[in-house]
């Protein structure tokens with residue numbers, strides 16, 4: 349999928365938005381997005397952080413805990429274990445038809461833990477949680493929950509629900525989500541004498557001196573720090589670093605709860621819905637004023 353270009357039309361944006369996938373694997377995605385502005389990029393970023401739902405443990409019933417760790421700390425740790433999320437099969441508790449505080453099998457998944465340190469001291473890992481749904485399990489089996497000394501036991505039931513990052517960070521589907529301007533580097537062949545000072549100072553190795561000619565070898569790594577322009581000994585620097593208007597690099601790193609492309613698709617769907625609601629409210633207000 350790397351390097352493909354997708355044309356997306358989002359409600360409220362008058363023109364088409366061009367998205368190019370620069371890098372992608374099962375956890376990370378880096379996109380080049382053109383023909384958008386800062387408010388749009390920021391809306392997308394904020395929606396990913398606060399509105400795209402994912403599963404997390406929200407309630408824990410401790411049946412037995414003879415470890416040295418308090419019940420509350422164990423419950424808090426379980427809440428922070430990222431869970432693979434099946435967004436198509438579950439509803440947010442507040443939108444579920446059951447209208448029950450306890451939840452039903454459309455808005456709640458039960459995970460159980462039953463461990464005893466029979467032989468001696470041992471850690472308890474996230475992988476020891478047993479889920480009633482094989483699609484909603486910890487992203488990693490190796491997250492330590494607690495350490496048990498010999499003969500200590502931990503038995504509990506944990507209830508996971510869909511939630512949003514705006515209510516608690518445990519429901520954020522990403523560990524990183526940020527954007528930056530797309531860099532533009534111009535080197536004046538008339539002024540530049542290939543002294544190499546800009547190449548030496550660049551912390552990101554964006555530039556290279558090839559056959560007495562300065563070339564941009566890794567444009568996407570540029571952080572726009574301007575060190576190269578400041579290091580240029582010419583009165584008017586022979587190198588100019590700026591950025592493209594309305595083009596951004598957008599990066600996100602999933603916790604593993606959802607795939608990066610699903611997170612992006614959900615964020616765009618939510619933004620679209622919010623803009624439609626906003627438009628209908630403006631229309632209502634306008635008709636009230638008339």
Ligand code: SF4
Nearest residue numbers: 550570571573574576
């Ligand atoms: S602005 Fe900074 S990162 Fe970009 S090329 Fe110049 S020195 Fe390197």
Ligand code: SF4
Nearest residue numbers: 540542543544546580
């Ligand atoms: S520091 Fe200035 S003159 Fe020297 S190579 Fe870089 S751009 Fe050219």
Ligand SMILES: [Zn+2]
Nearest residue numbers: 444446452455
């Ligand atoms: Zn329900």
